[in-house]
Amino acid sequence: MSSDRKPHLDTRAVVLLLACCAVWGLGQVATKLALAEIPPLMQSAVRSAGAAVLLLAWSAWRGVPVFARDGTLAGGLLAGLLFAAEFACIFIGLQYTTASRMSVFIYLAPFVVALGMPLIARSERLSALQSLGLAAAFGGVVWAFFEGFVAPRAGPLQWLGDLLGIAAALLWGATTLVLRATKLAQVPPEKALLWQLAVSALALGAASLAAGEPWPTQLTAVSLAPLAFQTVVITFASYLVWFWLVRHYPATRISAFTLLTPVFGLLAGVLLLGEPLTLRLVIALAAVCGGLLLVNHAPRRIPVPPTTLKETNP
Numbered sequence: 374m375s376s377d378r379k380p381h382l383d384t385r386a387v388v389l390l391l392a393c394c395a396v397w398g399l400g401q402v403a404t405k406l407a408l409a410e411i412p413p414l415m416q417s418a419v420r421s422a423g424a425a426v427l428l429l430a431w432s433a434w435r436g437v438p439v440f441a442r443d444g445t446l447a448g449g450l451l452a453g454l455l456f457a458a459e460f461a462c463i464f465i466g467l468q469y470t471t472a473s474r475m476s477v478f479i480y481l482a483p484f485v486v487a488l489g490m491p492l493i494a495r496s497e498r499l500s501a502l503q504s505l506g507l508a509a510a511f512g513g514v515v516w517a518f519f520e521g522f523v524a525p526r527a528g529p530l531q532w533l534g535d536l537l538g539i540a541a542a543l544l545w546g547a548t549t550l551v552l553r554a555t556k557l558a559q560v561p562p563e564k565a566l567l568w569q570l571a572v573s574a575l576a577l578g579a580a581s582l583a584a585g586e587p588w589p590t591q592l593t594a595v596s597l598a599p600l601a602f603q604t605v606v607i608t609f610a611s612y613l614v615w616f617w618l619v620r621h622y623p624a625t626r627i628s629a630f631t632l633l634t635p636v637f638g639l640l641a642g643v644l645l646l647g648e649p650l651t652l653r654l655v656i657a658l659a660a661v662c663g664g665l666l667l668v669n670h671a672p673r674r675i676p677v678p679p680t681t682l683k684e685t686n687p
Contacts, residue, residue, distance in 0.1 A: 379622055382630070386622050389614050390630045396611045398637020401472035402645050403599035403607075404464055410596035412586035413464035418577035420600065421460075424608035425570035431613075432563045439564045448555030452548055452565070453572020459544035461577060462537040470534025471527045471648040476638020477517055477657055478538030480631060484511055485546025493554045506667025513660020514539070517653050526649045552619055562616035570608065635661055 382390075407416055432439045467475055484507050518535050527534065548569070552558060557565045589596070618627050635658055642648040 378620075382622055382626060386618060386627065387630075389618060390627060391633070393611045393615055394631055394634040395637050396607055397631070397634045398476060398639075399641050400603060400607050401463075401467065401475045401638055402641045403602050405467050405472045405646060407596040407599040407603070408464070408467060410589050410592060411600065412581065412589075413468060414461060414577050414581035414584060415586050415588075416600065417457075417460045417464045418574050418581055420603045420608050421457075421570045421574035421577060423604040424612075425567060425574055427605065427609045428563060428567050428570060428613070431609075432567070435563070437561050437563045439561070439567050443560055443564075444556045445560055445564065445568065448551060448557045449565075449568030450572060451555070452551045452557060453569045454576060455544050455548040455551065456569040457573035457576040457580075459541045459548065460573065461580060462541035462544065466534040466537030466541065468534065469528060469530040470538065471531075471642055472646060473639045473642030473648045473650070473654060474517065474527070474531075474535060475538045476642065477635040477654065477661065478514060478535055479542045479545065480635050480661060481511065481514055481539060481542035482545040482549070483507065483631065485543055486549050489546070489550045490553070493550065502667055506664040508664070509667065510661045510664030513657040513664070516660070517657030519653075526651065549619060552616065558620065562613060562620055565616050565620075566612055633662070 379386075404413075404416070411419070429439070431437075463475065463479060487503075487507050518532075518539070552565055557568065639650070639654065639658055643650050
């Protein structure tokens with residue numbers, strides 16, 4: 374697999390990102406539905422474990438050396454623990470807030486990536502206009518968050534679910550930085566993803582046992598179908614694509630592009646779960662999408678005349 378990095382998003386990257394955004398937008402709805410029968414930490418652990426098995430089979434079929442010694446132990450453990458903590462926050466948070474709101478809050482992750490990436494790759498420093506875009510997105514999310522105190526629609530602890538969504542965003546952003554800053558950036562995306570799935574499955578399973586989560590008394594299509602969707606489509610297929618994109622394209626721009634996911638998530642929550650569509654949430658979504666456009670604004674490059682090139686590069 375080619376390891377060449379591209380400086381800009383091409384058509385293939387845009388199509389793959391749109392597909393991922395649509396799938397991830399449904400993810401919060403699938404989790405919310407499965408919570409009716411499967412506790413949050415247990416559900417997340419099963420999802421990671423199932424996807425890890427699928428990934429191992431895929432890697433064996435493709436001949437990807439996921440067990441080679443390559444110095445990724447430290448980075449893999451860190452990324453896996455961050456991944457586990459992220460989804461613990463999401464799955465627990467969905468017990469207190471709506472899927473629509475969670476979809477908006479967790480996509481603060483690009484804010485973390487944008488702040489951290491210049492420390493890893495100076496070429497990914499944002500312009501003033503792109504920084505303004507991130508600030509607008511952040512302001513919109515803050516505006517939506519305070520609805521949890523002013524007029525909660527999902528219950529008195531809606532603010533807690535919202536806060537866990539913001540924590541998940543910070544953890545997701547940190548995971549992306551770990552993927553770029555450690556030796557995980559030099560291995561196939563299958564191995565980078567396997568580290569996260571395997572470590573998170575163990576960590577979340579242990580957390581479920583420690584928390585004393587009850588075993589499901591019944592399992593029906595109401596929970597099994599959403600769990601299968603999360604495992605196969607989201608955690609296995611879409612994340613494999615995501616980590617490939619992180620390896621081959623500028624992390625700041627692809628992370629910002631995923632701010633489209635709240636659009637799909639908001640629509641899915643409203644249409645499939647009948648969740649309320651509030652003015653604050655719409656304003657937050659507009660700010661997030663507007664910020665996305667600014668972050669992905671590429672400044673024009675002024676062409677250098679040939680004569681100048683000869684003078685400066687004799």
